[in-house]
Amino acid sequence: AQKVTQAQTEISVVEKEDVTLDCVYETRDTTYYLFWYKQPPSGELVFLIRRNSFDEQNEISGRYSWNFQKSTSSFNFTITASQVVDSAVYFCALSESVRSGYSTLTFGKGTMLLVSP
């Protein structure tokens, strides 16, 4: 069975600090996808990134960066120079290869990030 662990329940930082959100996953599949979603107080989950299991290249998008390490089954997310607008719950999620005709997401429990001015 697949599993996603986000050990950090809540993180508080002051604006402009860098912060890393951890994600560790378990799967028996060799083909899978990892995702990060952001859920601001308004409620909707916003897609941030998708990474497949064969692509270990790290990615940077503005102040966001992701570090995928297959050897440690981790897909960590770093926000550089955090801003108040980054305050949200962040979910890491795993999608395994299609089985029984479909594939669904397994979410971690989420990490609440609070950025204060």
Place this chain on the structure above:
Amino acid sequence: DTEVTQTPKHLVMGMTNKKSLKCEQHMGHRAMYWYKQKAKKPPELMFVYSYEKLSINESVPSRFSPECPNSSLLNLHLHALQPEDSALYLCASSLLFQATNEKLFFGSGTQLSVL
């Protein structure tokens, strides 16, 4: 248009009421989802429709009844709910369903309170 629109945003209902949640997308997506999210928990999948047909029902009680009238609309009919059903109900859509790498687009949800 990259939005998933859900109505109403808030709903309070008694245990004997019948109400419906609505979800709409105009992105041409052929898969639509209902998720339930309790406070401080991750979303839990309830139903998936693929090409307007119910593909997944994650053992959801019959007091929740989904409906997909067309490729753009998804409803969730509620009847005889219990207080423990109070939660944020999220609708999502994706281009297709039977693919591992589908990116989901979520609505803002309906915050449901059952009294």
